[in-house]
Amino acid sequence: MTDSTAPQIPLDAATIVLLRDSDQGIQTLLLRRDTRLANMAGMYVFPGGKLDAADQESACTALLDQPPASLHAALAEAAISDSAAAGLHVAALREALEECGMLLAEPARGDARLDAVRARQMLHDGQGFAQVLRTLGLRMATRALVPWSRWITPIAPALATRRFDTRFFLALAPAHQYAMHDNEETTASLWCTARGALERYRDGSISLAPPQIMSLAHLSRYATAAQALAAARSQHPPTIQPHVFAQDGLQMHCYPGDASHPVHQRALPGPTRLVRDGNSFLPLQGFEALFA
Template sequence: MPTTMQAAPHTLTETPRDAATVIVLRDSSEGLQTLLLRRHAKMANMGGVYVFPGGKLERSDSDASATALLDQPPAQLQAQLGEAGLDAAMAAGLHIAALREALEECGLLLAEPHGREARLDAERARAMLDEGQGFAQVVAQLGLRLATRQLAPWSRWITPMAPALATRRFDTRFFVAQAPQAQQARHDDHETTDSLWIAPRQALQRYRDGAIELAPPQIMSLAQLARHASVASAMAAARAQRPPTILPESFEENGVRVICYPGDPMHPVHQRAMDGPTRLAQQGRRFLPPQGFDALFL
């Protein structure tokens, strides 16, 4: 029977909103682990899905009061992201958004003492946010400096016009960071209802078996992380590359929805952006490589 392909209809025309995500990593006796948070089941966007901590860029992330707390100049952060047309202020704001979301969503404070009165107190910092204080205000009041050197740009994902799970479009910069050893990550019981430290391959196995829900960017990011045995390996790989930009395309093949990535014959960008399969096919509620689960790691 001949194969029939057709492009999926473009259902969303809104401009993607800038966002930042932090892939928090740690070493364990089982090897590399990453932190996943389960979004509240009643959330309009990806309810019940396990995600990395993150959220949309806020105007305050680019305020002078926030950029004054950086450990690196905005121009350096701009160079690290390597995006044409991205100005230094926006680059700084995206890094600050990543650090803010790490504190808001999982209680991790990626900062360093700066001055005699400095207090690196993640629990107090999160409580101050809950009391209504702004992120920059909290960091300044505790005498800290934002540790952007602990972040390494990993990838850039732009929600496609016909998204797989989301109801809104985002232009999200993914960063990797090592979890501070003296701090304990925990979900906020508001936007997120569960937190899970897990090896990347194990997370994908649980997704395959229906135990957890994941979105395609998390699937592909976990597949990339599964290639690393330690935090040091993943961080070194991130710092050695220019973060790839990934705008998925979707189409139907013999009635099956397929999402493809740069390097796939059906994608307009011919150069690969990442290792592994160049497409995922919808199988019931799951998106998996047409060649089978193990193709995620080839």
């Protein structure tokens, strides 16, 4: 007999934070999840999803632009295998194509066709990611991905029905490609500066979950995509498992470096905790504390 109250083992997942420069500053892509979905319904998220078994199979690893061992080293996670690390990179690239139509790939042969629209349609028609790339003469551009952070859903049953162990990757959005939601899992697309997205959240026009709030606050500290990518390359991606507890009748979400978090070393810039007020999560000191 299983214990339904036991914490669920987090599912491995990957998220890709696509970046582009604009006159307003660095922008990132957010997608609105369908309101009928069981998890994070109606919220704006970065493209991503769970690791599929096929992401680790030889058909995919044969199309990598660098060895699985190098991808493992980039993640700096001793507890996972080379194939799992490679699979997480594959999952990020696959989800970028599935969810928003962005194809991060490069030619593998002379007749290669970097056709993101066709590639996405082939996926939609049921072809596997590796099959799509082979047909188009492409291989995966894992070098375009920079591991940024690792978020583990906290042990708090009231917050979510499923837990995920999600690796966040930064990447430049491919030039001359057009990002668009899939009208299945996602129903709207938004290119926005990090601060602009957070202001929309503050004003109630979009919904965000704490990992997106904290990641956007982090991203807001960079003026260009190159700065953000360089900062991510300069360190191993920190692991962030929020600690959730009640204090003075409020639900607190605290992060590494907070006095109430078991990990004392800070992992992120900005506030070390958010307080939940209904469906809103903000620092105790107010909105501007996200950028302090």
